[in-house]
Amino acid sequence: MALINENYLKLKAGYLFPEIGRRVKEFADANPDKKVIRMGIGDVTQPLTPTVLKAFHDGVEEMGAAATFRGYGPEQGYDFLREAIAKNAYQANGIDIKADDIIVSDGSKCDTGNIQEIFGSDNKIAICDPVYPVYADTTVMSGKTGECATNGYYSGIIYMPCTDANGFIPDLPSERPDLIFLCYPNNPTGTVASKEELAKWVKYAKENNSIILFDAAYEAFITEAGIPRSIYEIEGAKEVAIEFRSFSKTAGFTGTRCAFVVIPEELKAFDKAGNAHSVKKLWLRRHTTKFNGVSYPVQKAAAAVYSAEGQKEVNEVVAYYMENARIMRESLSAAGYPVFGGVNAPYIWVKTKGGMKSWDFFDKVLNEANVVGTPGSGFGPAGEGYFRFSAFADRASVIEAMERVKNLS
Amino acid sequence: MALINENYLKLKAGYLFPEIGRRVKEFADANPDKKVIRMGIGDVTQPLTPTVLKAFHDGVEEMGAAATFRGYGPEQGYDFLREAIAKNAYQANGIDIKADDIIVSDGSKCDTGNIQEIFGSDNKIAICDPVYPVYADTTVMSGKTGECATNGYYSGIIYMPCTDANGFIPDLPSERPDLIFLCYPNNPTGTVASKEELAKWVKYAKENNSIILFDAAYEAFITEAGIPRSIYEIEGAKEVAIEFRSFSKTAGFTGTRCAFVVIPEELKAFDKAGNAHSVKKLWLRRHTTKFNGVSYPVQKAAAAVYSAEGQKEVNEVVAYYMENARIMRESLSAAGYPVFGGVNAPYIWVKTKGGMKSWDFFDKVLNEANVVGTPGSGFGPAGEGYFRFSAFADRASVIEAMERVKNLS
Incomplete structure (x- = not known):
């Protein structure tokens, strides 16, 4: 009888990112008119540079x-x-x-x-x-x-x-x-x-x-x-x-x-x-x-x-994302969120307000601001009450997303 | 103390193809004037087709x-x-x-x-x-x-x-x-x-x-x-x-x-x-x-x-290799080797003569004919005494390789 590797049965739920994908798809299917801004998966948005x-x-x-x-x-x-x-x-x-x-x-x-x-x-x-x-x-x-x-x-x-x-x-x-x-x-x-x-x-x-x-x-x-x-x-x-x-x-x-x-x-x-x-x-x-x-x-x-050209181009793209990070850090901070990271990394680590749970905040941000982030608890129990925003996005989307998050109830 | 996966210690020798590569490199380095024809690793030689x-x-x-x-x-x-x-x-x-x-x-x-x-x-x-x-x-x-x-x-x-x-x-x-x-x-x-x-x-x-x-x-x-x-x-x-x-x-x-x-x-x-x-x-x-x-x-x-175009092109390449296989099968057979495969597969499975061991035949074919094949024993003990030739080669190389193998002492 072909036996499975039972260690797989110990794994909790799905892998974090597919679960985010599932929730986003469900929301997008139900709300085709809403423009969802994705800052969940840490996925780049800028094209390959000319030299590459x-x-x-x-x-x-x-x-x-x-x-x-x-x-x-x-x-x-x-x-x-x-x-x-x-x-x-x-x-x-x-x-x-x-x-x-x-x-x-x-x-x-x-x-x-x-x-x-x-x-x-x-x-x-x-x-x-x-x-x-x-x-x-x-x-x-x-x-x-x-x-x-x-x-x-x-x-x-x-x-x-x-x-x-x-x-x-x-x-x-x-x-x-x-x-x-x-x-x-x-x-x-x-x-x-x-x-x-x-x-x-x-x-x-x-x-x-x-x-x-x-x-x-x-x-x-x-x-x-x-x-x-x-x-x-x-x-x-x-x-x-x-x-x-x-x-x-x-x-x-x-x-x-x-x-x-x-x-x-x-x-x-x-x-x-x-x-x-x-x-x-x-x-x-x-x-x-x-x-x-x-x-x-x-x-x-x-x-x-x-x-030499490749390095120059790639550094410019990195700088573009890090300028996004700066904008996000400042906007979220101004909106009253305790903010970490974003200076030497493309990720902004945000503490939710009022002790809100990470997935609740995920759903709130998705439903009310139509912005996708990553629930901190998806990265481990100590991430509960936190939320990750990724700076891998277009500038216009970053600015719009920050505007929407700022106006969250 | 970081412990290794001890199952790796059970593995015999190197993986077959790296070992072939090592012997071929050694021969080629020692004999830079010899033109080695490689029919060892089952690696294609024809370029990607235009549509692909x-x-x-x-x-x-x-x-x-x-x-x-x-x-x-x-x-x-x-x-x-x-x-x-x-x-x-x-x-x-x-x-x-x-x-x-x-x-x-x-x-x-x-x-x-x-x-x-x-x-x-x-x-x-x-x-x-x-x-x-x-x-x-x-x-x-x-x-x-x-x-x-x-x-x-x-x-x-x-x-x-x-x-x-x-x-x-x-x-x-x-x-x-x-x-x-x-x-x-x-x-x-x-x-x-x-x-x-x-x-x-x-x-x-x-x-x-x-x-x-x-x-x-x-x-x-x-x-x-x-x-x-x-x-x-x-x-x-x-x-x-x-x-x-x-x-x-x-x-x-x-x-x-x-x-x-x-x-x-x-x-x-x-x-x-x-x-x-x-x-x-x-x-x-x-x-x-x-x-x-x-x-x-x-x-x-x-x-x-x-x-449609892709299929047509790819089928032509497959036919090219299978024509190689036909040439090889017939040449090796004419040279007195018992030959298997090569009709529905790009591999010709050859029995060595006089009960010669696979790696000995590999060394002989490499040294005397400057042709690389694959020792049958590398595929398992029952492959001992056999040798695999791959039809993945240029037509001219196939013809030359067969000529050289035919003339082996």
Whole structure:
């Protein structure tokens, strides 16, 4: 009898974003005359930039001629892209990461989810609360947890609450984790970690033989000087951290699909007998067996992000979104909402008024202002009473949405 | 302490194709003057066809303008592609598969590997020997086996030998499996299953509450009438089978990346308490949590495969490869090699002479003829003494390779 993976039965409700999609669709179908402004899913709205677009077309054109056609590429990505990433995203910033440490993929959601597969089910995982739901969901799927309690916490996961009280920066966990998910700039709270903060984690991971899974999908949105964009800016991080980065938000690739994982040679994990194993080698074994590389024209497009013109264009798009963030922060603040984030991240984290629950606020904002945001509780129990607005929108929509939210009853 | 998934330690050697790549690179580096002809990895060589290329460009162009830009798409694929697949690949052939049963992905390697995740580790898996190595490797990775014995068999996997004696068509297993991998047209032997043969499996799966994982990646290469191209041509298969298909070989997408899984509504798997669960729902939960959709322009290109012009062009390319297969079959046969496959599949399965071992023959063919094939033993122990030649090559290379192999000492 074909048996299911019963860990799936432990998963609460649907994945957050499909649930938002369902409610929005229901509302839109019932109110075809209302113009819904979507600031829920953190999805970019600006098109690919000209330089990236040209490289994408060039890559497609190569696929149409026998002399330049490419079949299977290296599963871990073409050297031209891995080298462009290592040089521009790391070495140019004084960080010693080699092309060989870069493994290209089709998305950070995939990478942060799939990475669990190379680690045994006996590992204890620490995650922030609230945080991007994929970390917890894939921890459950991979059999590293027990059931979900009524408070929304899965037994076996070490939760690190991020609240108003600690400035949304988690304390070191009281129980020792084996794998620690950190996400900076943070999704959903928009907070960033200072060098000292990250150094604390690197030290902690070293002392405990833990591995940090560092999601830096939003590093391009850091505007303040001195805030680290990579965990490898911290001395010793190469021995304890995997970094996840993506072209999705940086260069508008949410529908184009390209990302990468950085796993330095130095990083080791252990078998139960205490023998050290190269994490990169394990990940490559998974990646080459269960993945077949990113579409060649997409890799060409991604490499163009690092050209001088590409960088200039992409930075302009990032600045456009961050100007949206500024407008939103100021409008929401003026409307009396306590506001966090939005300075070094494209997300504005808002406290609802009068202790309103997140999904109630979601429904209110959708029904009364026809604006879609993300309920904070969807990111974890400590997000209850909060709401995330995304700065990934057109300027006109941002201004209109803020006007409508300001006038909420 | 971060602990590895120790199932990875059970995996024998490297994945077959990287090992071939390593040996070929070593030879090519040492012999820069020799022209190596590659017929090892089953990788297409003909460019994307004009209609597909145009749609690919059109999709890219849409990504460059705000009005037509697409961010995140549905994880399971755009409706336009799912509908084109259901209509053209199934309904047009009288098979009742709905768009809703189609889940689009970036490759069949990914799908046949990842599908294991939704099934518990207590399942017994049956696989043919020899066969595409991903089935066994991902079964091991997902914890459904014990160690690998000296005969090359993992304990816990039910192997179904396919040999000269049974015409490379496996008998029903003596032990009852929960999941059964079948691949027709077969990789590597090039054999196909008749309607009666598949009906036998569907009946067996029904009687045993097993699920058939049917890899139909090569269905486009069937030339003989009456051979089923889909398992759903068999009455009742929707209750017991998942089908995997790909644009890789059919339309030259190995470097472009697009495939799909078919999971009919009717298909159920069970929890240990005996409750039935929708397999499609489980797979969608995995797919929406760990995957973020295929690149939009790639989906546009894939949909163009089903246009009238697209079909005509793609069929011509398939015919080109199958003419290669005919030339190879006849040349190798004339050279005294027992030859199988190559009629309804792009693979020629050759028995070595004098009982030579597969890897020895690989080295001999590489060193003396400078031709790359695939050692049969790489597909499983029963493949020992066999060798796979791929018809995915340019005509001139095929003719030259056959000339060289014919003259082998």
